[in-house]
Amino acid sequence: xxxxxxxxxxxxxxxxxxxxxxxxxxxxxxxxxxxxxxxxxxxxxxxxxxxxxxxxxxxxxxxxxxxxxxxxxxxxxxxxxxxxxxxxxxxxxxxxxxxxxxxxxxxxxxxxxxxxxxxxxxx
Amino acid sequence: xxxxxxxxxxxxxxxxxxxxxxxxxxxxxxxxxxxxxxxxxxxxxxxxxxxxxxxxxxxxxxxxxxxxxxxxxxxxxxxxxxxxxxxxxxxxxxxxxxxxxxxxxxxxxxxxxxxxxxxxxxx
Numbered sequence: 077x078x079x080x081x082x083x084x085x086x087x088x089x090x091x092x093x094x095x096x097x098x099x100x101x102x103x104x105x106x107x108x109x110x111x112x113x114x115x116x117x118x119x120x121x122x123x124x125x126x127x128x129x130x131x132x133x134x135x136x137x138x139x140x141x142x143x144x145x146x147x148x149x150x151x152x153x154x155x156x157x158x159x160x161x162x163x164x165x166x167x168x169x170x171x172x173x174x175x176x177x178x179x180x181x182x183x184x185x186x187x188x189x190x191x192x193x194x195x196x197x198x199x
Numbered sequence: 200x201x202x203x204x205x206x207x208x209x210x211x212x213x214x215x216x217x218x219x220x221x222x223x224x225x226x227x228x229x230x231x232x233x234x235x236x237x238x239x240x241x242x243x244x245x246x247x248x249x250x251x252x253x254x255x256x257x258x259x260x261x262x263x264x265x266x267x268x269x270x271x272x273x274x275x276x277x278x279x280x281x282x283x284x285x286x287x288x289x290x291x292x293x294x295x296x297x298x299x300x301x302x303x304x305x306x307x308x309x310x311x312x313x314x315x316x317x318x319x320x321x322x
Contacts, residue, residue, distance in 0.1 A: 112267045112280070144235045146314045148301055149274065157235070157299050157316040172320060174297035176280050178271055191269045193280040197295060197320045 083145035083156045086179060086187060091138035091160075098128045104189050111192040124192070135165030152181040153190065159197075172197040206268035206279045209302060209310060214261035214283075221251045227312050234315040247315070258288030275304040276313065282320075295320040 077085070093100050105111075105121035111128075112118075118127045140160040148155045156177040161170040178191035200208070216223050228234075228244035234251075235241075241250045267280040279300040284293040301314035 110269045112269060115265065115267065117269070142238065142318060144238065144316045144318070146233045146235060146240070146301075146316065148271070148314060149276070149303070151272065151274070153272070155278065155299065155301055155314045155316065157297075157318065159297065159318050159320065174280075174282065174318070174320065176278065176299045176316075178269075178278055178301070180272070191271060191278045193267045193269065193278065193299075195265060195267070195280065195282050195297070197282065197297065 079145055079147060079154055080143075082187070083154060083179075084143050086177070087140060087143050087156060087158055090177075091140065094128070095135075095137050098131075099125060101125060101128060105192075106188050106190075109189055109192070111194070113194050114196065133164045137163045139163070139170070148178060154179050154187075162196075202268055202270060202277055203266075205310070206277060206302075207266050209300070210263060210266050210279060210281055213300075214263065217251070218260050221254075222248060224248055224251060228315075229311050229313075232312055232315070234317070236317045237319065256287045260286045262286070262293070271301060277302050277310075285319075 102121050102125040105124050107120050109121055110119050111124045113127060118124050138160055142159045144157040145154050158175045161172050163170040173196050175194045177189050179187040180190045182188055225244050225248040228247050230243050232244060233242050234247045236250060241247050261283055263283040265282045268277050271278045281298045284295050286293040296319050298317045300312050302310040303313045305311055
C-alpha cells in the first residue's frame with residue numbers, strides 16, 4: 077500500500093473507533109505517545125485513553141474533509157494531517173477540527189500513534 | 200530553551216519571514232524537505248520556495264492563534280502545530296489556516312523544516 081492509502085485507512089479506522097468506543101483507542105498508542113488536546117499535554121496510552129473517555133460528551137460522529145500525509149524520516153514513520161468536522165450528540169452545529177498524527181511503525185508491520193495534536197477550529 | 204519556546208520562536212520567525220520576503224524561507228528547508236500546500240506535494244528547498252513565491256498574492260500578514268509542540272522521537276526533532284489567520288492584501292476578510300511543521304535539528308544546533316503541511320480552514 078502506498079503511504080497515502082495507509083494514512084487514509086488509519087484515519088478512517090481511528091475515527092470509526094473513536095465514535096464507536098473511545099476506550100478501544102488505547103491499542104493505537106504506546107507508553108511514549110503524546111496527545112495535546114486543545115493545549116493540554118498527556119503522555120502514555122493509559123492517560124491518553126483516560127483523557128479521551130472523560131471528554132464531556134457521549135455520542136459523536138467525525139466526518140473527514142482532508143487527509144494529507146508525508147514520510148517523516150528514515151525511521152519509517154509518517155505525519156498525517158486531518159481536517160474535518162465533529163458532530164456531538166444533541167448539538168445542532170458540527171464543530172470543525174484539525175488534527176495531526178505522527179505514526180511510527182510497529183515490529184508487526186502496523187503503525188502506532190507517537191504524536192497526536194488536536195485543535196478545534198473556532199470560526 | 201524549552202521545546203515550547205523553541206517552537207514559538209521558530210513559528211514567529213517563519214511567518215515574519217513569510218510576510219516580509221517569502222524567498223528567504225529557502226534557508227529553513229533542505230533537499231529532503233516536503234511541503235503539502237492545499238493538497239499539492241512539493242519536495243526540496245528550491246521547489247518549495249518556487250511554490251511559495253508563486254502564490255497569487257503579494258502582501259500578506261499571518262496572525263498566530265495557537266502553537267502546540269511535541270518531541271517527535273529520538274532523532275531530536277519536534278512536531279509543531281499552528282492555527283491562525285492570514286490577511287491578504289486587498290482582501291476584506293482574513294482566512295483561517297492550520298499548519299504543521301516537523302522540525303529536525305541541524306549540526307549547527309538550529310532546526311530545519313522536514314515536513315510542512317498547510318491547509319486553509321474553510322468555514
